[in-house]
Amino acid sequence: MPGEPAEAPRAKSARAYSIATVCLSGTLDDRLEAAARAGFDGVEIFENDLIASASRVAEIRARAADLGLRIELYQPFRDAEGAPPERFKSVLRRMRAKLDLAAELGAPTVLVCSSVAPDTIGDDDLAAGQLHVLAGLAADRGLRLAYEALAWGRQVSTWEHSWGLVQRAGHPALGLCLDSFHVLSRTSDYAGIRSLPGDKIFFLQLADAPRLDMDVLQWSRHHRLFPLQGGFDLAGFTRAVDTTGYAGPLSLEVFNDVFRQADPHRTAVDAMRSLIALDDAVRPAAGQPGPLVPAPVLDGIAFAELTVDAESGPELQRWLGLLGFSHVGQHRSKPVQLWEQGGARILLNSSVDRSAPAEGSAAISAFALDSEQPARSAERAAQLLARPLPRTRAAAEADLTAVAAPDGTQIFFGRSEPDGPYGWLGDFLATGDRSGHPAGITGIDHLSLAQPYDRFDEAGLFYRSILGLRDDEAAEYAAPYGLVRTLAVHDPGGRVRLALSVPLLRRGEWAPGVTHPQHITLATGDIEATAAALTAAGAPLLPIPANYYDDLDARLALDPALLTRLRRIGGLYDEDAHGRYVQLFTPVISGRVFFEISQRIGGYRGYGLANEPVRMAAHRALRRAGRPDRGGRLGGVRRGR
């Protein structure tokens, strides 16, 4: 199944990894199974998941044991401390019941979160006394209470305050639960945590989040992310906790609208990857080796591979010819063509690859990275649970390890050289064809990959952790049919760039003409010369609306000569603080893929995303124009009211 985690052993860690069942979707059974299959050592059982389960407590305990999962925590117990005396009676009653349940469940610790009830009394002595009493009930059963400050707690909302109460209560069965979200959503100054005694930190919950300016309760309930997926300093926070000598599990507690409805097996693997990467980021600073082999330096995108069929194959060959590529090689054992121009290499693969994942209907079915150490790149990917893809390989062929990206795209690690164990060029027999008239293309600038809705945050973490890529600024733009989120990533050397995109909301049925073609951006050092060559070759590029240039002129007061040239070549233009960018586009080919040709002038760091709405509308207009039955441009079809 697509959610199957890698069977490769994860990077070894002495630490126990745990996940709260609330992070995952499905029945409690679905969630436990997903956690176990992703390799977690333990779980937190979220109360509502247990209440709704058709299984009795003893059955759940047995099931977890069968799956090799420790039940680390039962959570949450709410509105305990600061209760008015009359209500405290019902708190005691409820606590006894929940402690009995935890004991039966085999959970050694129950999480108590700070009260939110409006009648909570702000009296630390009262609250500490009550916590002492409750801890006594826990101790009677051989259990412990971990007290946590909710960021929106009525009286207690900081870790310092919760620690004050724990000290004041002074009961051995009462300790702290630290939750990175509750701490980091309120402050970036968490240095004081280092001075806590580690043995009084009973539990550590980890969650990242994007930096949002909104009500903290809503932020927490809907937008948490796994570590290294958001904007919080999870590594620094975890390091601070480690300093105390805390020896308990690293446990994830993430409330996220998408994860709540996504395949729990996929989510659990994503979650485990985040913990491994976090652990790797934390330990070197503590003087220990990280569990991961370092990400090797990447030299660039070796090739992009398009899977073609009887319809799209000839069409893409025609287009590669128009763009100045030559069909320079033919694979020794497979129906794969190598097309080349400058440093840009594109493979057309007309085999049906049964190993390709079902979701591999993307136009760009694979790409390869030139790694300085391909075997280590592959080893790191395996350590981070990338799903390995089996490849059939003849004896003399290169040892290209492939893994599946979250969107199903296959990623190969190799070397663009004819020889050596990873030299994939040797797998191709030279055709001797150099018939293409080069148009000045020098390489692949970047790949634009539309992502599956449920896997966008997973994809960001995947590329950051496995390939060592870094984020460019994330963006959002209004496309003709809805908002689009983007995240671009690049390697430190600037030789590998990927632009990921996803609709802000999952698309519904009303999406006429909306496809999510992927595209390959080809670099040129002289966009005008390239445009001239393409025009000479008869390549029909994407027409750009005149209104666009009028606006460009009004906004940027470009040199009139430049504007004239842009209009002539149909170029889109962008600039940032570092440089300028000019883009040309082909039409969408076979409904699945198109090419961008771009020139970076100066140190421009973007991807021309500001122009995406115009590009998309232009592709839409071209598509309509090609299908007159669907109605043409404004004024083309006139219907009365």
Add this chain to the structure above:
Amino acid sequence: MPGEPAEAPRAKSARAYSIATVCLSGTLDDRLEAAARAGFDGVEIFENDLIASASRVAEIRARAADLGLRIELYQPFRDAEGAPPERFKSVLRRMRAKLDLAAELGAPTVLVCSSVAPDTIGDDDLAAGQLHVLAGLAADRGLRLAYEALAWGRQVSTWEHSWGLVQRAGHPALGLCLDSFHVLSRTSDYAGIRSLPGDKIFFLQLADAPRLDMDVLQWSRHHRLFPLQGGFDLAGFTRAVDTTGYAGPLSLEVFNDVFRQADPHRTAVDAMRSLIALDDAVRPAAGQPGPLVPAPVLDGIAFAELTVDAESGPELQRWLGLLGFSHVGQHRSKPVQLWEQGGARILLNSSVDRSAPAEGSAAISAFALDSEQPARSAERAAQLLARPLPRTRAAAEADLTAVAAPDGTQIFFGRSEPDGPYGWLGDFLATGDRSGHPAGITGIDHLSLAQPYDRFDEAGLFYRSILGLRDDEAAEYAAPYGLVRTLAVHDPGGRVRLALSVPLLRRGEWAPGVTHPQHITLATGDIEATAAALTAAGAPLLPIPANYYDDLDARLALDPALLTRLRRIGGLYDEDAHGRYVQLFTPVISGRVFFEISQRIGGYRGYGLANEPVRMAAHRALRRAGRPDRGGRLGGVRRGR
């Protein structure tokens, strides 16, 4: 097509209704056509929509004219006032270009929103002087500038400040644009607007929004709603503006993530409905008659109709029998059965109704309302653009007008009496069958209707405006497969109740076992007697997990006898400040519908929504248990890691 608006004339209004193109999805052409077909008089052209259009400005103007749409406004012009002198040169250049464009477009007014640029100077004299200069450029072309304070403007963020600058600038071609979102997101004290001179309000933009505690820019960009769909006092605000003598259009400007990707024809009708309803709410207070006939009093849900086929028909008949219903009537001309118990009536319709909309795959295909004036209910629905549904009717049959709700459910207006023009009971021939053993069901308490994702806010407005229903508190809960939003509505007399629900995010492919069955809640005055009768009849009710009762006990310390009875009957329990509620459920029948039997004790106002996650998990467990190949309860299938 499903998006076809009603052809019935909308409620007459002397006011011009307008909509900004940014409210709708699609190409500019899609948007203009949708606005025209929904009956708008004019549009605001949003700049980005024009820039991305393949049509030249003159073509867009001609197209709008063809469609009978005035172009009321071109918007927005940004970062004008307060620019440092050096940058102001580029503002002038840009303004000249945009004014030329507006003139060519035939837009009499250009919207200027307050500056957000970090270099904006906080000097009112400078800003007013600049606005004066810009207004002069507009006047040169016979145009006007409408200046609007963005709630997040750098220096100008209140309507009072924008009005101060307009006064200070003192140019006849410069006036105000008031936007309800920018005013009401900052303050509920807008009384000062009444003292503005109406002829200096050049434009009025209307948007509602839910009350959210978040960054105002994000709130505005993603969560705006049409008037009467959110939490702002749009009627009071519009009345205040009317007091000034403002005579321009009511124009909608709504940025909403869902509307941006939904069928623009549907959205435009929803938008028009909101304006008609707003206009109706505003005018009586101004001493004018509203355009709408008042919503007649409703006496209850006359019947709920289930469309059945060869599989579900016999199954539902069996279940209605088990629940104590009798098949008391048969329709004179159609294959429709009438089942009855107490005041609850359910129709089973086995005809294939070609007039039913494509989305009418809901389990509950129709319901009828007992209206004191059915013809007036139908008239109001037509005035508010409800889509009329053609009905075949024999001469002697009741005149039941039907309209389609946003989810495609058919709504009839009639009278539950045998005679008279609207007396639908006379359409059924008595079968003489009274074989059912009544189980104490007294009527239909409420209908629970799962809504299409794109139409949830539309549905709320539909029921509020067309039927005169009122909101109960909206809620959100965590179901096993994701978060769910709900909105319940009821008539003032408490005789008609509907519970609407929708996933918080549109569901994706991973949703095993998730169906969205709808359900009919049957009322009983004695849930235990009803439970006993159902048990005696052999009705297999939904098993509720034991963990649920343990938690109920721990939380609420219910009378042990009550708890024992709840456990015995499999009842779910809820309470609010007004009373208590006990619920029983049937299994899901034919995968599409189920029944709830409930008792309201005291003045309980809710719908038992807090129990929905438990109910859903129990239905899921039952479904799994019935399909052993899918894996059963915890412990049923043991797979190693």
